[in-house]
Amino acid sequence: MNSGGEAKSLIVDLCRQFYTLGWVSGTGGGISIKENGKVYMAPSGVQKERLHIEDIFVLDEQGRILEMPQAEKKLKLSACAPLFLKAYELRGAGAVIHSHSIYAVLASLISEQEEFRISHMEMIKGIRGMGYHDTLVVPIIKNTAYEGDLTTSLEQAMLKYKSTFAVLVERHGVYVWGKDWKEAKTHAECYDYLFQASIELRKLGVSSNSFTCCIANNHT
Amino acid sequence: MNSGGEAKSLIVDLCRQFYTLGWVSGTGGGISIKENGKVYMAPSGVQKERLHIEDIFVLDEQGRILEMPQAEKKLKLSACAPLFLKAYELRGAGAVIHSHSIYAVLASLISEQEEFRISHMEMIKGIRGMGYHDTLVVPIIKNTAYEGDLTTSLEQAMLKYKSTFAVLVERHGVYVWGKDWKEAKTHAECYDYLFQASIELRKLGVSSNSFTCCIANNHT
Amino acid sequence: MNSGGEAKSLIVDLCRQFYTLGWVSGTGGGISIKENGKVYMAPSGVQKERLHIEDIFVLDEQGRILEMPQAEKKLKLSACAPLFLKAYELRGAGAVIHSHSIYAVLASLISEQEEFRISHMEMIKGIRGMGYHDTLVVPIIKNTAYEGDLTTSLEQAMLKYKSTFAVLVERHGVYVWGKDWKEAKTHAECYDYLFQASIELRKLGVSSNSFTCCIANNHT
Amino acid sequence: MNSGGEAKSLIVDLCRQFYTLGWVSGTGGGISIKENGKVYMAPSGVQKERLHIEDIFVLDEQGRILEMPQAEKKLKLSACAPLFLKAYELRGAGAVIHSHSIYAVLASLISEQEEFRISHMEMIKGIRGMGYHDTLVVPIIKNTAYEGDLTTSLEQAMLKYKSTFAVLVERHGVYVWGKDWKEAKTHAECYDYLFQASIELRKLGVSSNSFTCCIANNHT
Numbered sequence: 031m032n033s034g035g036e037a038k039s040l041i042v043d044l045c046r047q048f049y050t051l052g053w054v055s056g057t058g059g060g061i062s063i064k065e066n067g068k069v070y071m072a073p074s075g076v077q078k079e080r081l082h083i084e085d086i087f088v089l090d091e092q093g094r095i096l097e098m099p100q101a102e103k104k105l106k107l108s109a110c111a112p113l114f115l116k117a118y119e120l121r122g123a124g125a126v127i128h129s130h131s132i133y134a135v136l137a138s139l140i141s142e143q144e145e146f147r148i149s150h151m152e153m154i155k156g157i158r159g160m161g162y163h164d165t166l167v168v169p170i171i172k173n174t175a176y177e178g179d180l181t182t183s184l185e186q187a188m189l190k191y192k193s194t195f196a197v198l199v200e201r202h203g204v205y206v207w208g209k210d211w212k213e214a215k216t217h218a219e220c221y222d223y224l225f226q227a228s229i230e231l232r233k234l235g236v237s238s239n240s241f242t243c244c245i246a247n248n249h250t
Numbered sequence: 251m252n253s254g255g256e257a258k259s260l261i262v263d264l265c266r267q268f269y270t271l272g273w274v275s276g277t278g279g280g281i282s283i284k285e286n287g288k289v290y291m292a293p294s295g296v297q298k299e300r301l302h303i304e305d306i307f308v309l310d311e312q313g314r315i316l317e318m319p320q321a322e323k324k325l326k327l328s329a330c331a332p333l334f335l336k337a338y339e340l341r342g343a344g345a346v347i348h349s350h351s352i353y354a355v356l357a358s359l360i361s362e363q364e365e366f367r368i369s370h371m372e373m374i375k376g377i378r379g380m381g382y383h384d385t386l387v388v389p390i391i392k393n394t395a396y397e398g399d400l401t402t403s404l405e406q407a408m409l410k411y412k413s414t415f416a417v418l419v420e421r422h423g424v425y426v427w428g429k430d431w432k433e434a435k436t437h438a439e440c441y442d443y444l445f446q447a448s449i450e451l452r453k454l455g456v457s458s459n460s461f462t463c464c465i466a467n468n469h470t
Numbered sequence: 471m472n473s474g475g476e477a478k479s480l481i482v483d484l485c486r487q488f489y490t491l492g493w494v495s496g497t498g499g500g501i502s503i504k505e506n507g508k509v510y511m512a513p514s515g516v517q518k519e520r521l522h523i524e525d526i527f528v529l530d531e532q533g534r535i536l537e538m539p540q541a542e543k544k545l546k547l548s549a550c551a552p553l554f555l556k557a558y559e560l561r562g563a564g565a566v567i568h569s570h571s572i573y574a575v576l577a578s579l580i581s582e583q584e585e586f587r588i589s590h591m592e593m594i595k596g597i598r599g600m601g602y603h604d605t606l607v608v609p610i611i612k613n614t615a616y617e618g619d620l621t622t623s624l625e626q627a628m629l630k631y632k633s634t635f636a637v638l639v640e641r642h643g644v645y646v647w648g649k650d651w652k653e654a655k656t657h658a659e660c661y662d663y664l665f666q667a668s669i670e671l672r673k674l675g676v677s678s679n680s681f682t683c684c685i686a687n688n689h690t
Numbered sequence: 691m692n693s694g695g696e697a698k699s700l701i702v703d704l705c706r707q708f709y710t711l712g713w714v715s716g717t718g719g720g721i722s723i724k725e726n727g728k729v730y731m732a733p734s735g736v737q738k739e740r741l742h743i744e745d746i747f748v749l750d751e752q753g754r755i756l757e758m759p760q761a762e763k764k765l766k767l768s769a770c771a772p773l774f775l776k777a778y779e780l781r782g783a784g785a786v787i788h789s790h791s792i793y794a795v796l797a798s799l800i801s802e803q804e805e806f807r808i809s810h811m812e813m814i815k816g817i818r819g820m821g822y823h824d825t826l827v828v829p830i831i832k833n834t835a836y837e838g839d840l841t842t843s844l845e846q847a848m849l850k851y852k853s854t855f856a857v858l859v860e861r862h863g864v865y866v867w868g869k870d871w872k873e874a875k876t877h878a879e880c881y882d883y884l885f886q887a888s889i890e891l892r893k894l895g896v897s898s899n900s901f902t903c904c905i906a907n908n909h910t
Binding site for chain 1: 707810811812813816821822823872875876877879880882883886887890891893894896
């Protein structure tokens with residue numbers, strides 16, 4: 031039985047695209063898609079721009095493996111699996127992207143509290159439910175030695191920040207989700223853009239946190 | 251009836267190209283082309299690097315929909331439509347590009363007045379009517395909560411700045427037009443380059459506003 | 471008669487590659503190749519990533535047009551033609567690249583004299599005749615309102631700086647040549663890399679001009 | 691006899707990919723793969739994004755040439771050959787990548803001692819044997835006028851730093867290896883990412899050396 035051809039093919043295609051965006055270099059990062067109650071994800075430690083459809087794992091919603099790559103390939107389930115599953119369980123996600131984008135890592139380090147905040151940027155409107163005048167808040171959790179050990183703090187952040195679709199992991203990257211792969215990808219692109227904008231504004235000495243405090247922005 | 255195949259195909263192709271340039275990530279931005287009195291544009295909120303020819307809307311010059319994607323696709327007209335139409339109506343444009351390039355956003359924030367200004371850059375010559383010694387001026391309008399609400403201020407900027415082919419929207423992006431898609435694209439690339447150059451010069455502590463004020467440029 | 475298919479095809483291919491490198495955006499920049507006494511170059515003001523083989527002009531070494539695109543295409547000879555020809559005449563070049571790379575423009579503005587200088591960088595060895603310990607010197611000429619007006623100062627720089635394979639044009643870009651298209655391209659990539667390295671080192675507060683003056687480089 | 695088709699084809703493919711990553715511009719850099727006791731590598735001074743399978747040299751483990759490109763191509767063995775062979779001999783490598791990435795060059799110049807150091811970054815886990823809390827140390831050796839003259843100091847660094855999979859060459863680039871081409875590429879991507887992160891953090895005024903010293907990182 032080899033089901034979910036479309037979801038598998040999408041994962042292969044999107045991983046290649048994410049590689050060119052710098053989100054999944056060094057075998058890090060990836061994407062999981064949920065379709066008809068089945069969860070699809072790439073294996074651990076593989077080159078994301080060179081994935082094959084037959085490498086994709088299929089799990090049920092409790093994380094039990096339904097299909098896996100041929101044993102001779104010696105592929106292991108991604109350590110991100112419990113984290114992906116949390117977004118499905120707690121937030122009704124249809125897809126989850128884990129990115130190691132350098133902008134996410136830098137954004138996790140220039141934020142003064144345990145939150146990344148930005149307001150008054152058009153791209154904020156790309157996040158479901160957010161308007162231009164709203165302040166986008168992304169919780170930042172501490173990184174751990176093993177990816178699986180992030181599960182508790184990721185869960186806590188998901189429960190505490192009910193309107194976020196992303197959790198930054200300090201010095202590591204970001205988890206982003208959406209109701210389906212299109213929304214998850216749109217969210218991931220918008221968050222990444224906002225992280226980058228925040229970083230570039232800081233290099234230029236312009237604050238990005240709010241409209242009124244912008245040094246270089248004295249329009250009347 | 252399925253007309254304007256060439257314009258539709260161009261929009262699909264150019265959107266893919268603009269995605270790689272970072273102008274239309276997160277479903278933002280896009281391009282509209284006018285051909286034989288018909289106006290072509292991509293729908294709202296779709297992934298611009300994955301557009302299909304059959305997703306393109308066709309409007310008349312008054313903005314009435316002549317053709318739209320199949321109802322089951324649930325695609326909506328872009329909120330940029332009234333803004334694109336203003337460039338056709340007021341400036342005789344043949345194509346309009348809306349970019350969310352991060353350089354446009356940063357350029358809107360490092361300018362001290364409600365104008366982005368740059369002079370003495372070769373790429374200024376890529377803008378119709380401009381010479382190397384001219385000062386390129388791009389008006390900056392304030393962003394609004396809804397894209398349609400930009401229409402009035404965009405119209406005012408178009409009427410006030412008669413030689414501009416671009417209007418920056420603060421913390422949002424830029425609208426750029428030309429007599430046809432080739433000129434609109436050339437303009438968009440030149441403006442984007444000039445925004446980037448201005449930002450990089452600022453990071454390096456070199457002024458870009460005029461020839462004589464350049465700290466690091468004491469050639470005799 | 472339609473000769474030089476290989477040179478024409480190479481120009482089309484290389485222009486597409488240079489577009490992705492950011493050297494020829496906004497229709498600026500390009501490449502000319504000389505083969506069997508004939509000079510090939512792209513027309514003026516066309517999108518370099520969308521060139522067609524039949525758009526290429528063929529000139530003799532004196533700059534007289536031998537072949538040109540069909541009249542209905544209304545294509546004009548590039549304003550770079552006299553500049554390309556100088557490199558063939560004075561420096562025995564087999565190919566000339568004109569790049570608007572932002573790194574070239576920035577390099578022309580951070581140099582304190584009318585020369586860009588860098589030493590002790592491995593990529594200097596990519597320039598014919600240069601070693602790691604040599605100081606690479608690239609003359610910088612002032613830009614002019616019309617491209618053709620650069621001819622005299624470009625000629626002077628070529629005659630004065632006998633070991634350079636590049637001339638920077640302030641606030642404009644760079645002309646780079648080599649004995650054939652491969653060497654011209656290798657040179658162009660090495661110069662561009664060195665411009666970028668110099669700019670990045672300046673942002674980091676590290677001098678690139680010589681080995682001994684590097685603040686952050688106190689290896690013993 | 692024309693053996694090792696797969697290794698040759700991989701080198702051609704990976705060199706094209708490394709070109710888009712900026713690791714092998716200007717004919718610099720490259721990759722060598724060892725398979726069944728044979729060593730494969732690209733020739734000297736060729737454009738790495740335009741390699742052909744028939745251009746690849748095949749050597750034995752002592753560096754004697756077993757197969758070379760047709761004489762009329764006038765291709766020479768890469769000057770990196772003795773350096774690649776050291777990684778095979780001393781470190782049991784299955785593949786070696788030599789990158790001229792600008793991030794490697796900048797990383798070699800912002801380090802205060804003869805070592806690049808970074809800790810508490812998720813991507814460190816991409817290096818075999820390293821954990822998130824470990825400090826990654828990459829030795830930096832001085833550059834020499836001729837690539838072959840690096841052999842002794844590269845050998846010393848390989849013997850002294852037994853857990854490193856990379857040696858930075860000051861103002862030049864980096865040598866990275868792994869047990870096979872997949873691990874070498876994963877390592878190379880992780881090191882490059884960490885070099886870039888370190889450089890960007892420095893631009894932002896945030897220390898990357900250790901967790902506790904981060905100015906902007908006062909999470910409690």
